[in-house]
Amino acid sequence: MLKIKARKLGRRRALLELYREYYDGKLRLVDPKPPINILDYTLSPAYTLWMWTIILLVFSTLTTIWLSDTIWPLKYIRYVLGTIYTLFLPGYATIEALYPREEDLKPLEKLALSIGLSLAIVPLLGLILNYTPWGIRLEPVLATLALYITATTIIALYRKYNTYITKEKPKPKT
Template structure:
């Protein structure tokens, strides 16, 4: 069994080239499966998974976009100059995020789908999920208005985002079991 080395040692071993070329070579070798890069300290709990940005940047981006959209929607009533930003964030919030979190929950593995497939499914699933949320809201006492719609979408995105985070954490744990540390 070969001794495992750190990425820093591997880049130094490639050595004579410039650091950039050595890193590029290491990336290409990892992409082609010639070397295997393993996190020496992967998150062991869901909480540590969510708190580590290298694993959960997508989740925090979702939360930030949700907060920014809600803030912009309500602030644009007071400051009309925010209306274009409201339209931009609202479009992403309605036409991308609901499908994106569902795709992340359904396909938690990094290699399950290609990026273009994730994008297309995210938009398509958003176009399917939003009418269903609207249909459910129609039968509530609050109806389909701005406040209930933002609340429902925020709850949906956050809940499905947490489900996706849990499933992605399980994928990380499986990889950890498949490749135990020395």
């Protein structure tokens, strides 16, 4: 029936009609092979691309900071990644952990809250570091931020998986 309707309307109009039905809630898209456990969920890029992007950005930032002293063009990449690392990622990981459902926040709200929370979290981590034997130096700050971002990302992954399980209830493969 869909092919007949597509031929009558034309491909572009048929896609527009499908989008409208999806937007109105008449059409529901379902994953044909949903993840069964948390490992499948974690390794499925359709569900956890955000997590792998955060991990890649943390790793890239740490790598460019340690290599930028020897390779001078990395200095500018270091500035960009360092800005994202300090002004966006801590707040974004926290927002993902606090609001695990996609429909909880709009993308612009998520961006604004991520930047605002990062501006609150990073100084608090610096204050905590100030009272440790390591002090506020590059290595402890990098390690603390990496640890915080990774820990909150893992918490967010767990919460998103629980939300997915309660929402979807995938059936085991037989």
